[in-house]
Amino acid sequence: MARVVEETFKEEKGGGVRWYVMADDDTVFLPENLVEVLKKYDHNGYYYVGMNSESIISNSLFSFGMGFGGAGFALSYPLVELLVKNLDGCLKKYHGYHGSDHILQSCMADLGVSLTQERGFHQIDLHGDISGLLAAHPQAPMVSLHHLDAVEPLFPTMDRLQSLNHLMKAAKTDQSRLFQQSICYDHPKDWTFSLSWGYSLHIYEKILPPSVLQVPLQTFGEWRKGAKPAFMVNTRGLSKDPCEIPHTFYFDSVVDSRGRGNPEEVIMSYVRKLPRRLPPCLASGNQSAHDVEKILVISPVTRLETVLNRSRSVIFGIQFGFITMNQIEQMLSRFILNQDWYHNPITPNDSIGSGAVSGFDILDVDTKREEEENAVKLYKWTKQMLEPSSLGLARRMK
Incomplete structure (x- = not known):
């Protein structure tokens, strides 16, 4: 993931990029809510926006200060620019770390940038029926859901794909209120x-x-x-x-x-x-x-x-x-x-x-x-x- 950030930055030619958003390929994003969340922050500053895991053991194995890649995280343009300049040395320093999101968090910590937590990013390091968690979602825009293949379908009587498609009917109506x-x-x-x-x-x-x-x-x-x-x-x-x-x-x-x-x-x-x-x-x-x-x-x-x-x-x-x-x-x-x-x-x-x-x-x-x-x-x-x-x-x- 660290090299993907670098390659994406170098491919950018037209200018105007404000944020780089990284996530796994099985992460579900609500893009309108993502935009609303990032609008709160000055993209000209150094920002690392995301959320740690719902699981204490996951945070212990990696870092409580890490934005988990499954939930996704966002990096402001100036931070990526600074990160790319120092990336080779940082990767060499932390080559023994498991997980590219942990490596990136460590690199940014060395640059003096810590995680800005947004509770709408969800790693979902859980098993079973997560309806209890989603029924009491914090008062924050729902941005992402990960590991939906590791939990039961979101809706009873539906499979996982049907449940996700069903949820998107509500999301298309109003992303801002979803799960609030x-x-x-x-x-x-x-x-x-x-x-x-x-x-x-x-x-x-x-x-x-x-x-x-x-x-x-x-x-x-x-x-x-x-x-x-x-x-x-x-x-x-x-x-x-x-x-x-x-x-x-x-x-x-x-x-x-x-x-x-x-x-x-x-x-x-x-x-x-x-x-x-x-x-x-x-x-x-x-x-x-x-x-x-x-x-x-x-x-x-x-x-x-x-x-x-x-x-x-x-x-x-x-x-x-x-x-x-x-x-x-x-x-x-x-x-x-x-x-x-x-x-x-x-x-x-x-x-x-x-x-x-x-x-x-x-x-x-x-x-x-x-x-x-x-x-x-x-x-x-x-x-x-x-x-x-x-x-x-x-x-x-x-």
């Missing part, structure tokens, strides 16, 4: 919703705070068996407690909203692929989500905006509500659940307003003629959009 976690609550039911946009949606039959939901469920296994501690992230164990394990819905389709009143919205459906095989949560006041089979989620067509001058990114732009088909059928949408929300590190008990994460705001449309008319429209639209067996709907009412 958002959280909302339905307090009357004591339900917690955790959405990984374009991938999965979890319903917990219990109110859980963001501090818990941001920790991945350990559905995956270690890269090398017996390595303890195994992971660079904290994990939640797979409990048999029905209050701690979610109902899981996977991305099913992108619904074209054109002609349905607002071409500025993207509607996605998430469906239950596998039964949870656990009894309902028995906590006081909880309701079972067992009968929910499909959920619709609406987001704007514009790219996701992030606020970077805070301790963590705050995600804006997705509107989410929930209403069961039983309510629609029995009461003609008597209740409309309306919530504009975004993910913010506050407690689930905060009240609605001022950008707070809150429960659903239930509006009694029997007392409001305009909302009642909207309810009838929603009823007719829902009957067209959902299969008869579907019992769930996520919808924002303006």
Whole structure:
């Protein structure tokens, strides 16, 4: 890989190159997100952008300060120019190192340049089912995925190639939101919703705070068996407690909203692929989500905006509500659940307003003629959009 960097640099004749991006040939990139990430940095400076492994043993064998080549990394033009001038001596110095990405990291360390970590680069030094990791993706653009041949297919009932092609349907709709976690609550039911946009949606039959939901469920296994501690992230164990394990819905389709009143919205459906095989949560006041089979989620067509001058990114732009088909059928949408929300590190008990994460705001449309008319429209639209067996709907009412 070191010589590839050199050869690519020497082949460049037209000028205008800002970044050199290196990766393995089985790495999946989301190019729009890659561009957005690199735009944050001055390409005239010396930058080495990437991420280390999810596996502690992998980082121990190579370097915790290394951008893993499977996940991919980016080098700014001035850094490559300086690297090429010193490459022969550096390769001779580190000829005993295993792994070209480790050699390059060592060369750049000698030049005084350390890794700038971006959490959207993923080496995936894991085995098994990585759905728990992807359902709690950090608030950073998803840039790359590696080792997809070493893990189970991303979607149940599909093989690896089908799963990747299916994921790309969501990515083509909006790369900026892919895998971004958002959280909302339905307090009357004591339900917690955790959405990984374009991938999965979890319903917990219990109110859980963001501090818990941001920790991945350990559905995956270690890269090398017996390595303890195994992971660079904290994990939640797979409990048999029905209050701690979610109902899981996977991305099913992108619904074209054109002609349905607002071409500025993207509607996605998430469906239950596998039964949870656990009894309902028995906590006081909880309701079972067992009968929910499909959920619709609406987001704007514009790219996701992030606020970077805070301790963590705050995600804006997705509107989410929930209403069961039983309510629609029995009461003609008597209740409309309306919530504009975004993910913010506050407690689930905060009240609605001022950008707070809150429960659903239930509006009694029997007392409001305009909302009642909207309810009838929603009823007719829902009957067209959902299969008869579907019992769930996520919808924002303006």
